[in-house]
Amino acid sequence: MTAIFVPKKAGTSIPLWIILPSILAGLFLLDILTTQLILNLGGMELNPMMSGVVNSPFLHMLLKIGILILVIAVAIIAEARVKGSGTALYAVLIVMYTVVILNNASVILPHLLAG
Template sequence: MSAGKTGHAAPFAFPGYRPLDHETVRRIVELLLVLGTLFLLDIITTQIILRMGGIELNPFMAGIVTHPALHLVIKAAILLIIFPVSLIAEQRVKGSGAFFYCVLILLYIAVILNNLLFIVPRIAM
């Protein structure tokens, strides 16, 4: 019996919930990496906008984005919260963890596109 085969329980199991198979955990980790990459792109594009004289439109983040290291720490903390939440959601309702990530990924794609719509025309001038 191989622990690496699809269908075998992965070590990510919270008490009271069904264990997840390795394939599901792998997919959730991959989605976490995609979201983390989008978070990093958001931080970078936001910093570019601020240096170009733009402003942060999210009032909750306005004071945070002026400090890039703090911005990075906040986004990393959010990822550290999202990961166990998505695993628990997936254990409770199959597919919900992936759905959760897909919603967040689409949201951050929109954020990055919005940032690029600010940056690109100013660079092209």
């Protein structure tokens, strides 16, 4: 995997192959939490492929864990074949899930301000 380092403290660093999956895992968790909040506020899941899954927080979490494991495996294989491709995969998914979280926040915020 591509090694870019973020300073942790003098003389140590955290490799990118730990940072990127951790960011994606955090975004997955935020997606689950914000989706559950929207459902509790009376909203609905707009993704027809996920509508049956999100009704069970446990199943939703299990699916996201499975997806994360699959993404990590694909990123490792891709990076071994084409340098930078694993990082690119993470970057695309991180941007995509950031947009999902921002959308969820835009649905939640009016309810919080009104209530």
